[in-house]
Amino acid sequence: MSAQTMPDRERWSGWVTFAWLLAILACIGGVALISIAGYVELPRQNSFGRIETAKEPNVFIWAIAIGQAVSAAMLAALFSMINSIYQNSCDQMAGVDFRESEPDLGQYSAAVEGEKVEPSNIESGYKGLKVISVHRASPLSGLIKEGFVLISINKKPALTELDAAKAVVKGKNIIEFLNSESVRQAYAIRMEPGPLHIKFET
Known part of the structure; x- marks a missing residue:
């Protein structure tokens, strides 16, 4: 994470210092309050029957302080x-x-999201995943249709549904497939990692 996006480590240090200053002032104020009004003189009768005053702690003031x-x-x-x-x-x-x-997209590195790109010239030894149905929630809805064959995502072979989903990255993804006329095509589209919501032929 860059220094510009890093949170400020000392963001709350000033408030901590302020809180401790208040605590010190509260202690000083408590001592002052006790020294001023912490004791009261109460009249008492001594053993000779005379009334005299005695100094006793003011519990209320002590409790507040x-x-x-x-x-x-x-x-x-x-x-x-x-x-x-x-x-x-x-x-x-x-x-x-x-x-x-980001995946190494090779010839697709400069591809603009949403545009059609040239499919790779590399011959693959796998057939891909034939699409049975595409849910509306699928990020490939509108691009991949029933009968198409998903070949690869970001140059990673679509051997299984799990492999295809794991190949998706946040941002630009290169999708290679065979359309209903068995023409190999590739598109650069923006996606988020997650399930493809596509049912493939097993």
């Missing part, structure tokens, strides 16, 4: 984990070649 600090830290940790997975995926993609291999 600790809760916001823990929540912010967990959110930052989650962002970091997701960013790490994203960066690992980018590193793996950088080492994979996503370019699709």
Whole structure:
């Protein structure tokens, strides 16, 4: 994959940094909140029957301060984990070649998709696959008809239905066949890998 199409590895790094800054601010804010309002003075009666005040923790304030600090830290940790997975995926993609291999079409390399081309002059020792019927979903519908004989796809002999389907590549494909008059023809058409949806004579 080229550098232009590679995803940006550092795309979310700024957000991770921002999340950790928020977590630090939340912790600082929690400490400040506790220091300001973390304790309250409550009146109590001592053993001599006198009323005096005693300082006790304000549970509500402590819960808010600790809760916001823990929540912010967990959110930052989650962002970091997701960013790490994203960066690992980018590193793996950088080492994979996503370019699709194209078959060696020889004399057909310059053929334009959809045009008729000259059939190969190579004599084959196989007869090909005789077409019984062509489903409308077939990528060769309109080109191959009942009674035609499929000879090859991309110069690979159509010995079986599976061989023919496996020879298809994404993009330009060269289809060689015999028409109903036993005239050998070849066409360059655009196809996607998949079943041909053609019933052949067995």
